[in-house]
Amino acid sequence: MLKYSIKRLLQSLLTLFIIITIVFLLMRLLPEEGYFGDAYDKMDEAQREAILKNMGLRDPLHIQLINFYKKLFKGDLGQSITFRPKVPVMEIIKEKVPYSLYFGLASIAISLLVGIGMGILMAMNKSGFWDKFGTAYVVIIRAVPAAVYYLFIQLYLTGLFKVPMLFDIDKPKTWILPAISMSLGGIASYAMWMRRYMVDELNKDYVKLARAKGLDNKKIMVRHIFRNAFVPLAQYLPATILFTISGSIYIESLYSIPGMGGLLVEAIKRQDNTLVQALVLIYSSIGIVGLFLGDILMALFDPRINLQGKGGAR
Amino acid sequence: MMIKKAVKQLANNIEEYAEDELFEFAEFNEEEAQRAGYSNYSYWRSTWKVFISNRVAAFLLILMISLLLFTFIQPYLPNQKSPTKIYNDPVTNLPIKNHKPDKEFWFGTNSIGQDLWARVWSGTRTSLLISIIVGVWEAVVGITIGALWGYVRWLDRPLTEIYNVIDNIPKTIILILMTYIMKPSMATMIIAICSFSWIDMARFVRNLTIIIRDREYNLASRCLGTPTSRIITRNLLPYLVSVIMLTIALSIPSTIGYEVFLTYIGLGLPVSIPSLGNLINEGRLLILNPSQRYQLIFPAIVISVITISFYVLGNVFSDAADPKNHV
DSSP, X not given: OHHHHHHHHHHHHHHHHXXXXXXXXXXXXXXXXXXXXXXXXXXXXXXXHHHHHHTTTTSOHHHHHHHHHHHHHTTOOOBOSSSSTTSBHHHHHHHHXXXXXXXXXXXXXXXXXXXXXXXXXXXXXXXXXXXXXXXXXXXXXXXXXXXXXXHHIIIIIHHHTTOOSSOOTTOTHHHHHHHHHHHHHHHHHHHHHHHHHHHHHHTSHHHHHHHHTTOOHHHIIIIIIHHXXXXXXXXXXXXXXXXXXXXXXXXXXXXXXXXXXXXXXXXXXXXXXXXHHHHHHHHHHHHHHHHHHHHHHHHHHOTTOOTTOSOOOO | XXXXXXXHHHHHHHHHHHHHTTTOOOOOOHHHHHHHTOOOOOHHHHXXXXXXXXXXXXXXXXXXXXXXXXXXXXXXXXXXXXXXXXXXXXXXXXXXXTOOSOSSSTXXXXXXXXXXXXXXXXXXXXXXXXXXXXXXXXXXXXXXHHXXXXXXXXXXXXXXXXXXXXXXXXXHHHHHHHHHHXXXXXXHHHHHHXXXXXXXXXXXXXXXXXXXXXSHHHHHHHHTTOOHHHIIIIIIGGGGHHHHHHXXXXXXXXXXXXXXXXXXXXXXXXXXXXXXXXHHHHHHTTTTSGGGTHHHHHHHHHHHHHHHHHHXXXXXXXXXXXXXXXX
16 A cells, blocks of 8 residues: 555656646747837836846756756746736735635535535446436537536526625625536536446345345445445546546636636736646646546555556556 | 169269359348347447436437537628627717616627627537547547557556646646746637646546456467557557547536636636636626626526537447447
8 A cells, every 4th residue: 555655646746747837838938029018118228138148048948947946946936027026926825725626626616515415326226217317417518618617507507596696705695606516517427427336236146146145225225236346446536536626717717716717817818827837737736636536546445456457557 | 773863963063063063152131140149239320329318318318409509600601790899879979788687688788799699509509519628638639649548558657647747736736837827818828728738638538548458369460460559549549439429528527627617717718808708707797787797697598408418428428339238
């Protein structure tokens, strides 16, 4: 177990290193005007050169990269260019993190509870009404672009429940719809996988034995099938985190929640390179950490997984 | 004496029989065949039978074929308007802005006076074109790399490591990064989506290949000296036909989803090209005014119908293509 965890951790760190380097190099491909913001037209060539040199952008690429990493370890991701000029991006992001965190955790909790519940309901009621209803829900959520149903939820449900369309920190009522919208995708994938695993388990011998012994259906479902079906589900926790990331980008800017997702949209619109770079790095780290935790959880839950086995792939 | 004669006659008979009738071509007779255990099972016919017996799928298939045909012939039909031209009122000579749907403008006009009906179909064309390019790319690259990955043993480790790295990054972040550093255009969008979409396909094909690779018939093939390329194309790929169809069908809803997402965060196609993402985004800006919501609702309905149909069709087809479901 320990050996596996260490190997997996090293792999995650390597991935992180590769991503940071790629992001850094890609960002250097952008035109240099981006570093000046609105002040570009007011300066002449010499002034621009001086500023670029001052920022270290005239150094050879590998030195720039090393400097970038040095700053990164100190938690310095540079200064914002156009969003809030000259303010360190970490300061801007720090204000936004709590909102994203609360909404993200709330939506993951909702997805887990509702999604697993729905999956169990669908499996117990196989080919019945709830199964069909759930399948329809899963198809709609997975097929239709998220923006479309997010927009319609904001448009019609806010009117229906008489809550303001935009987020307001002082009105807890306005927190509910964004959190629910954010979890719709997670609910759909949990329900789908839970149903599939439970149905797979249904035909196994131990279930037949339990039936033959005369156990009632509910007991078999909860005590026997659910436990076994839950194990492979652990690996979808990271997927939920990824869902929540892309969900948060939409939802936060739709409801004007002052979180990181909304900030990313804003930074892209204002072409604030350093802010975009910082947010991209943060989001990819969250993704990597999420997948790492998912794999470890999976290994903890399921004693059947042979960690010494060859193959190397997850 | 008698016995000798009989034997001779029998030998003669056999000789005659062998020359005339033993090697006659047999006519195929289904009843006879059934009795002898011969089956005229055809993979594709069975797949089609299972597929079409699902009434929802049959309906959606007809719907999508007619919608695709309509999308591509729509500009050549009479009385169609241009998707990018701004229409002016003949009396006041001002653009007809936010005109409600009526006989002249079937879906109304948008906020600068363009015909929404024409824009919706033009947008559908753009989005479908992108989706199909992405789907074909995904199938071709995914299957090539996946088959090599599974079949060529020394490639397994490096490709698995590459897979682990790419798979660890959130896809939306790759999309954002790629489109952010390039200029907004169709090519940018296609390159950005294609840059990672093949990876899951390759992974899937690799797993399938490893399962099939060591079956006896492949071993026999290899012992007879068949080259790897031929084993891959003849022995492995036929298993993947259903996967290819599923990938292309599912790439349509997912690509449209990516496009809408990118447009929403401001990295989509230029506004001059009508696309479903652009239409949703334009409609979104007007939602505060209930009388103009039709500009969001029409594109949203078209998007939902297309994405749900292809999603369902892809899944039903992949179930139908599984020989276990053939009766």
